[in-house]
Amino acid sequence: MGTQNPSAPPRAQARVAGDKHPNRRPGTVHRTGGLQHDNTRHTARFTVIGNHLAQHRELSLLAIGLGTHLQSLPKGAPADIKSLAARFPEGATRIAAALRELEAHGYLRRERVRTPSGRIVTRTVSCNQPAAARHRAEPRETRQPCRESAPPGPREKRPRKPLPAVPRPAYSGPGLLRAATDLLADLRRHDPRLLLSARDTAHLAPGVAAWLEREATPAAVRHALTADLPPEGPHRPAALLAHRLADRLPPVPPVRPRPDAPPPVRHPLRTCEGCDRAFRAPHPGRCRDCRSDLREAP
Template sequence: MGTENTSAPPRAQSAPADNPTRTRRHGGGIVHENTRHTTRFVVIGNHLVQHKELSLLAIGLSCHLQSLPTGAGADIKSLAARFPEGPTRIAAALRELEAHGYLRRERHRTQTGRIVTRTVSCNQPHADRRREPADTGCPPAKRTPPPQRRTVQKALPAVPQPSSTAPALLQTAIDLLATLRRHDPRLLLSATDTAHLVPGVAAWLERGVAPSAVRHALTTGLPDEPLRRPAALLAHRLTDRLPPPPPFGTPSAAGPPPRHPLQNCEGCDRGFRAPYPENRCRDCRAASHP
């Protein structure tokens, strides 16, 4: 019973789990059959396709975005129409790519004043200094810090200048600009912006435009997006929509009409206004002089 059976085959020795030659010896694992691309290809880094924190959907979506030409639709609606995953899963994958620096979404204003969203796909994202970079198994890439940009506030566009600087005219323009925020809270103006816009509003008023009409021209049809520089928009409208001057001989709206003192008629005891003292109103004077 203690005799060893020499005819039995020896027991196979299992290779350790970290033995890289195990799959080669047993014929398993992946084998690459590569053909060199000469057209219609995009270079994808291993730091993305072997990322240890991104989901498979996020990795595949980033590869698709990097293959798109500039200007192609990359919003959730366009991607949901292209792929079967649906807007909810695509939105979650986009947030993953944003969190790891492979995607940025920036808002830009076009020449027509419209706000559009631009999607920036990064094939080599910059490391976020606020958190430790994920271990992707790749050596760190050399990165140069972005140049520091100074934000220079642009001057407001020029506005029309009135021919008259009557205090009543300028005060009416100031009051009009101060009430614009009641119609749209985004039109809250600083004292400096108001002083710049007052001559433009006064130019409208002296051309016979009623204050209500000026207010309507400045507050109607504003874009739905937040106004970064409301004073610049108002200055553009004051210049671009300036009406022509009134015909020769038409009284201008240089200021409110004067209010004459109130008097009582000695004939009918009715109150009336006149620029100088009168004993009787216009009707009583007309009756006494048929």
């Protein structure tokens, strides 16, 4: 007679499925779709990217991708707008906007430094942890534990630095100012970095009108404003254009006679009847001095 197993169940039990499983927390749903990962551990040529950048709530997808690319570049690699536009299919305008997003959230810093040769260049600094960089930049006595810090309030807007003064035309009419405004609005077609606001355009238009008044052609004005720009682009395009309009203002053109004006009349030489002096006049008579003496005589 065989021994019986007292712990064996009297019959086979049905498998517990779904939410009734004892090891499953209540309220959880087993998902069979969605993203799946097939990961292999990297051993060379990889970059560690924080989720605070990869899953940023306020950055655009282009800014997240560009920030990831910048963190993967080696030290000294070119990171200006022109180099990035040559590397990626996005244009310079979209790349410049993405760089401004990264700069606003602390993932990028652009600093102007002077080289040993005296040249001023722009250095781009990619920061993989903006919060840690801000913590290092704060004075030690002002640092507070994170749990006691209050949520940041709205940032105060700094007052806008006024633009440099521009020259003014001697006689400004609506047609001249309209031509100057159209020329400034068209600069972005020649260089996307020279996209001006309506306020900046209104400030710069009299300066362009002064150039046009001095017989400078629109092509000459456009070349003076767009030639030899910094490789990384102007930090304040309107301020740079205002400086060029005042610094490179052409001189006033010489006065030229009108093409339809009659030639000057050259009278023949006459001999004065009072002093025998030679003078030019249409008819014989006395010179200017003799005529004055006759008028002053009692």
